[in-house]
Amino acid sequence: MAYVSDRDGAMREVVQAYELIKSHQPHFQFCDKEQGLETVNLAQSLLNEALRALHLALSVLNHETSTAGGGAEGSSRSHMLHLFSRSYAAGDVGAIMSQQRRSKRRRSNEETSQVILTDAPHDDGYIWRKYGEKKINGTHFTRNYFRCSYKYDRGCQATKQIQQQSSNDLPIFQVTYNSEHTCNCTTAANKYIKIDVPRPHLSSCNPNGMISPMADAMIDQNQGVLPPLVEVSTVFFDSTSCQETSHLSRPYTLSLDHVGNHLTSTDDGAGDYNCGTIDAYIDLAQMVLPQEPLEDNPFSDAELDLLCNSLMYN
DNA sequence: TCTATTTGACCATG
DNA sequence: CATGGTCAAATAGA
Numbered sequence: 175m176a177y178v179s180d181r182d183g184a185m186r187e188v189v190q191a192y193e194l195i196k197s198h199q200p201h202f203q204f205c206d207k208e209q210g211l212e213t214v215n216l217a218q219s220l221l222n223e224a225l226r227a228l229h230l231a232l233s234v235l236n237h238e239t240s241t242a243g244g245g246a247e248g249s250s251r252s253h254m255l256h257l258f259s260r261s262y263a264a265g266d267v268g269a270i271m272s273q274q275r276r277s278k279r280r281r282s283n284e285e286t287s288q289v290i291l292t293d294a295p296h297d298d299g300y301i302w303r304k305y306g307e308k309k310i311n312g313t314h315f316t317r318n319y320f321r322c323s324y325k326y327d328r329g330c331q332a333t334k335q336i337q338q339q340s341s342n343d344l345p346i347f348q349v350t351y352n353s354e355h356t357c358n359c360t361t362a363a364n365k366y367i368k369i370d371v372p373r374p375h376l377s378s379c380n381p382n383g384m385i386s387p388m389a390d391a392m393i394d395q396n397q398g399v400l401p402p403l404v405e406v407s408t409v410f411f412d413s414t415s416c417q418e419t420s421h422l423s424r425p426y427t428l429s430l431d432h433v434g435n436h437l438t439s440t441d442d443g444a445g446d447y448n449c450g451t452i453d454a455y456i457d458l459a460q461m462v463l464p465q466e467p468l469e470d471n472p473f474s475d476a477e478l479d480l481l482c483n484s485l486m487y488n
Numbered sequence: 489t490c491t492a493t494t495t496g497a498c499c500a501t502g
Numbered sequence: 503c504a505t506g507g508t509c510a511a512a513t514a515g516a
């Protein structure tokens with residue numbers, strides 16, 4: 175199909191541009207004395223912005239490819255789940271939203287809404303109650319409406335909408351959160367709570383195979399320890415493996431060495447890896463690039479390249 | 489019987 | 503008038 179072929183070509187171009195810029199980025203950190211500091215800072219800023227834009231474009235291409243391919247046709251399934259604010263949704267990420275018309279009923283608190291893409295839309299640490307379902311124009315799946323279970327008990331006005339965006343074996347959902355929770359009813363550490371660990375944690379899962387929110391955490395970009403292009407945010411274990419393996423209930427530290435040496439891609443999908451005797455798949459999340467150059471990056475370029483390539487081209 | 493979900497109707501908005 | 507968000511009666515399930 176020409177469409178997929180062109181898109182793959184575009185994706186290659188974006189990756190190439192990204193790598194090109196990335197390879198030149200270090201030069202700007204060592205030429206402060208020859209050139210004016212402001213110039214260097216400006217160049218660095220522009221590079222960071224270019225990297226951010228390319229990263230954004232790449233994620234959109236990934237997403238569109240997975241959506242256009244649909245099922246078995248989706249040869250390069252998206253592995254990049256990204257989080258962005260409403261301002262992003264109205265701007266750079268507009269392509270993602272292009273299939274959906276903006277709501278004509280304007281919510282009074284719309285400015286507080288937040289949009290994320292995730293493969294675990296129900297796993298955010300809050301208790302929700304479904305109150306509606308609607309077929310939305312231009313989408314293949316119905317949109318589900320949820321409100322906080324404590325709406326009447328505690329007057330919590332939080333709502334969320336879940337819109338499935340792709341039907342692959344790892345479906346992606348767009349989740350729109352409206353209003354802040356006022357109920358203090360998180361069941362566990364919230365999925366979006368930042369954690370202060372130098373390495374990503376593997377998430378555990380409960381007996382029914384759902385991902386536990388405990389370790390499915392966002393990584394704090396400000397910690398300055400994450401790789402510039404991608405970060406391993408979560409690793410979800412196969413439910414049967416979880417049930418059979420008792421030690422999975424505690425946090426597990428993942429190192430890139432571990433990924434490079436022991437995680438190998440399996441046949442059934444780009445994101446599926448075999449980690450020793452445990453089947454797992456890795457999701458890339460949080461596409462936002464750090465604002466400052468990382469000074470204490472624990473991952474070497476080779477490690478990052480290995481991870482990026484294996485995840486993006488499978 | 490209670491609670492959660494489903495689903496058609498209603499309503500606000502552009 | 504079309505669309506999307508919410509309501510509430512009907513239904514399902516524990």
